[in-house]
Amino acid sequence: MLKKISKIPFVDTPEQAAKLDEIIAKHAGDASQLMHVMQVAQEIYGYLPFEVQKKIADGIGVTLEKVYGVATFYAQFALSPKGKYAISVCLGTACYVKGSQDVLNEISAQLGIEAEECTADGKFSLSACRCIGACGLAPVMTVNDDVYGKITAKDVPSILAKYAE
């Protein structure tokens, strides 16, 4: 799976750095906990910048290639930041046969970004996901933790408008 790597410079707060140090220290030297540490790191920063990957590699005691390898292997790990509102459209089979591709295309057209991209103002990011398990509501899209089910491309403008402020 190809991942888009962020060109936005990395900045973090002392609180974020402290949290990262804490989880790394807890599992220092235990390579089997690598994914767990990366998952927590992504919760802290929203994505995994190189600087964070390097810190994890050094702390856990594995190579940076290994961390990068794991980060690019799993769909969950992001190498570029998510928007304030992360939009995700399900392209699982049940949603696809009910037209979720049209929904994705419409959002893409409305926001002017492709899947796996973030708008320039950092407000919206768009991604396609594989089945969130709410197949009874197909087609489904999520905006952060809000779930919208049984939608069509026509519903897109009104859903996006809710996050316009």
Added chain:
Amino acid sequence: MYRSHVLVCGGTGCTSSNSPKIIEQFETLIKEKGLEDEVKVIRTGCFGLCALGPVVVVYPEGCFYSEVKPEDVAEIVEEHLLKGRIVQRLLYDETKSSEQVKPLKETDFYKKQNRVALRNCGVINPEDINEYIAYDGYQALAKCLTELTPEQVIQIVKDSGLRGRGGGGFPTGLKWSFTAANQADQKYVVCNADEGDPGAFMDRSVLEGDPHCIIEAMTICGYATGATEGYIYVRAEYPIAVKRLEIAIAQAKEMGLLGKDIFGSGFDFDLHIKLGAGAFVCGEETALMTSIEGNRGEPRPRPPYPAVKGLFAKPTTENNVETFANIPTIIREGAAYFASMGTEKSKGTKVFALGGKIKNTGLVEVPMGTTLREIIEEIGGGIPNGKKFKAAQTGGPSGGCIPVSLIDTPIDYDNLTAIGCMMGSGGLIVMDEDNCMVDIAKFFLNFTVDESCGKCTPCRVGTRRLMEMLDKITSGAGTLEDLDKLEELCYYIKENSLCGLGQTAPNPVLATLKFFRDEYVAHVVDKKCPAGVCKDLLQYKIIADKCRGCTACARKCPVGAISGTVKNPHSIDTAKCIKCGACMETCKFGAIIKE
């Protein structure tokens, strides 16, 4: 004792359509009316009928309220709970009857179902171990640890005829006996809850609705195979399931049903949860173990099999969630009870996740051998909008499709394999005449190309080449010769790939080629997409007789491809047309068609 129980579905489907708010509303209003000592609100797992969610069931009457909104709660509390009058307008249509409420078991959706793996889903509160115990929970474990030897446990599982529900269909008892036969200082039990097959959500529902049964079954497996540690590898995309598992493990530990010296038998067993991170290939057993170890989840060649050298290079038994979910019932009720259901070679029941173009989307559990027709037409309620059934896709990206001509096939492992299909994990996606089978094959290939881990060439490069050939066909550039090449490459990939993902990746292409070759031929010879899906092969046209010349379409067209004067038939310049379909949606007279 409570006089009424209000069960609210807390599965992912209903949670997504606001059931937490409904529960909150019930609790507030029940308190307001001073009924908190008489009525109990329980958040359960999935009822199965996701299409009608959010679902609320009120006992003792057994009223099945469907599509309940938070604003409906006041009426249920006021009318039903306070005055004892059933709220007819919210009742599930099928349960309405002239005198009283028809039991759920008699509705078309439920009457052919037989719930073993899902027996507690939608029945108990999954976050309360006492409810599980009240429903015979941990009895099977007690029986194993206090009455049976490990060999006897394995024999019961063998006799039951249970086969792996993750897709492969390998006999579970046999798998356990392989691990048991190997001596080692440490052995493991792994539960595969990495349900990556899009459109399948039975494992998630079991974990959300009945997490203790998985803990109980894994402990039994540990006892039978000599393992003292277990891992549950669950998708990070299932936060509710993860949370309930964590609660369940903590409760079981507190009660001494997990940990050291369980039931005073001297047997120790401990469980860990590992979160996946979204890689389909991790559903393959060796890849899953590589992932638990903290690596890229790439598969390993077999042999050595996990029973010899599995997790952390120790003997390991790995089973899928649904497989484990059957174990407590098999031990408690006996092998003969389980074997009495199903067909000669496929015993017991199977859970299917019904999705796509079907009325009753949701989870159904039926005895093996039930026909597709029964599942789709009777339980599923048929195809909505008066459309015709075209095919059912089973087994996800590794599976095939069952065309209408084989709709009466009794579904079990061997019958599905015989028609070039696969049971898979049990996703059953229904497609109607508006779905293009070439497009569906391309959809699945797109998925496998994305998910191929890249370790072996046939899968990494082969699936991409398949994808390109399908692209060529759907764009109208394909030839008949391409169809033969497509087939040849499919067999090559199947024979030469390292793991199950690659070996089964061509199945959606092969199955659609086998049953819907005419559709492929239409794409390459006539340059038409019969279902009207593949955009490159479509043309929008205006039927002159029907066009009133209202100009609505011409104004709507984003590229100015439509010309004509007022009150005269318009026409579309196909060279300019981008096939967005806006004109067709706008036309009030049905004068625009695509073909």
